[in-house]
Amino acid sequence: MDQATFMAATGASQASADFWLAPVMSAMERFQINTPARQAAFLAQLAYESGTFPLPPIAERFNYSADRLDAVFSVLTPAQCSALGRQPGETCVPPARQQQLANIVYQNRHGNGPAASGDGWTYRGSGLIQLTFKANFASAGEAIGVDLVANPELVRNDADTAALVAAWYWQSRGCNELADEGDFRAITGRINPAHEGEQGRNSAFELASNALGVQSSDGSAVV
DSSP, rough: OOHHHHHHHHHOOOOHHHHHHHHHHHHOOOOOOOSSSHHHHHHHHHHHEEEEEEEESOOOOOOOOOOOOOHHHTTHHHHHHHHHHHHTTOOOOHHHHHHHHHHHTTTTSSSOOOGTTTHHHHHBBTTTTTOOHHHHHHHHHHHSSOTTTTTTTHHHHHHHHHHHHHHHHHHHHHHHHHHHHTOHHHHHHHHHHTTTTHHHHHHHHHHHHHTOOOOOOOOSSSO
């Protein structure tokens, strides 16, 4: 895949394509994302998850209004949403409150400790696939041979690490096989069980499929 095709498939800028193309291609080769159908689905999900392959750092932000917090995180009480969400006159939730939010909503889940441990913020959604939770950082690190529990910033800041983590996560969830079957909706469920942003993901898949010449099961172009 050349740079022009990568840009057409993902909507990435030239600067982003310069940065990401080689690491993504290497990661796809390592984890058998090696057909147009697999690559189109993979690139589409990463484009959606990352916000179209921005330059690092790539990390989840907790810049939510109180109403949005209430809609997204059921573990928060209305009082917490009001106190920790974006306040009148604020353009962004201050970093300290974003950290507090992450530590509360992700505490005691998938290897994370209690809020006081800081694990929620340390292992917040990171990188091209938005890897989340200490247990997932540990598994990804074991798979690629890097201690990501001790070095979580690599997922957010290092192109090679971010690409390998994304490709490992994809393969480990059976997404190559689902791409072979043409079941993009099932892939979305493996990446985000709530199917958040499904329309946006589908649009990204159409873009990538057209750029890579992927055909639907009846032989027509994906539209």
